[in-house]
Amino acid sequence: KAGVTQTPRYLIKTRGQQVTLSCSPISGHRSVSWYQQTPGQGLQFLFEYFSETQRNKGNFPGRFSGRQFSNSRSEMNVSTLELGDSALYLCASTAGGTDTQYFGPGTRLTVL
Amino acid sequence: AQSVTQPDIHITVSEGASLELRCNYSYGATPYLFWYVQSPGQGLQLLLKYFSGDTLVQGIKGFEAEFKRSQSSFNLRKPSVHWSDAAEYFCAVGANDYKLSFGAGTTVTVRA
Numbered sequence: 001k002a003g004v005t006q007t008p009r010y011l012i013k014t015r016g017q018q019v020t021l022s023c024s025p026i027s028g029h030r031s032v033s034w035y036q037q038t039p040g041q042g043l044q045f046l047f048e049y050f051s052e053t054q055r056n057k058g059n060f061p062g063r064f065s066g067r068q069f070s071n072s073r074s075e076m077n078v079s080t081l082e083l084g085d086s087a088l089y090l091c092a093s094t095a096g097g098t099d100t101q102y103f104g105p106g107t108r109l110t111v112l
Numbered sequence: 113a114q115s116v117t118q119p120d121i122h123i124t125v126s127e128g129a130s131l132e133l134r135c136n137y138s139y140g141a142t143p144y145l146f147w148y149v150q151s152p153g154q155g156l157q158l159l160l161k162y163f164s165g166d167t168l169v170q171g172i173k174g175f176e177a178e179f180k181r182s183q184s185s186f187n188l189r190k191p192s193v194h195w196s197d198a199a200e201y202f203c204a205v206g207a208n209d210y211k212l213s214f215g216a217g218t219t220v221t222v223r224a
Contacts, residue, residue, distance in 0.1 A: 004155075006155075008182065012216065013189075032212050033211070035213075042214060042215075042216050042217065043144075043212075043214040045211045045212065045219075048210040048211060055209075056209055056210055056211050058211070090155055090156065092156075092212075094210055098143075098148070099144045099146075099206035099207075099208055099209075099210060099212065100158070100161055101206075101210075103148070103155040103156040103158075103160065104155050105155040106154070106155045108153075
């Protein structure tokens with residue numbers, strides 16, 4: 001079974017731009033979670049989607065948003081990028097019921 | 113809210129020696145506990161998980177962890193370390209809400 005895939009793997013943007021990251025979960029998994037990883041703050045939960053509905057949200061500003069499609073694929077969007085948004089963005093999928101999250105390789109976002 | 117503490121930021125171990133990584137969690141009920149490993153520039157790979165039952169859990173790559181409720185700990189161990197075990201290790205706690213809280217991570221260096 002294929003793992004979680006994330007595209008693109010690397011992105012370079014400038015301040016003020018917006019960016020969209022994509023995540024395809026493991027086949028059959030309906031829950032998708034997003035995390036931000038930085039050297040200073042570590043791994044922080046962004047949000048989680050199930051059946052196209054956001055069920056849980058972390059403590060991030062409204063510039064961070066996401067959505068999930070009917071095929072469980074998910075996207076996250078960051079608007080008005082700031083230098084501090086430079087991070088590795090990780091997506092994880094879950095079969096359900098146990099919190100066992102399987103992570104993708106991440107998207108490395110650099111904001112200049 | 114749940115939280116995780118990994119007291120050791122960096123551990124250096126000789127190849128063939130044993131390894132123990134410490135993890136303490138804070139959560140009111142019985143948590144879901146996980147250990148993940150991350151190689152540079154990669155996503156997180158699940159090593160093992162604890163939900164209930166036997167407090168000693170076996171994982172991949174020869175790792176095991178022991179859940180001790182009285183000490184709120186979930187320490188990871190490996191009897192004999194290989195050079196390929198050099199990576200960053202994260203302990204995480206979940207509360208069946210699809211939101212994992214991670215520790216700050218422990219970087220393991222393996223010397224020949």
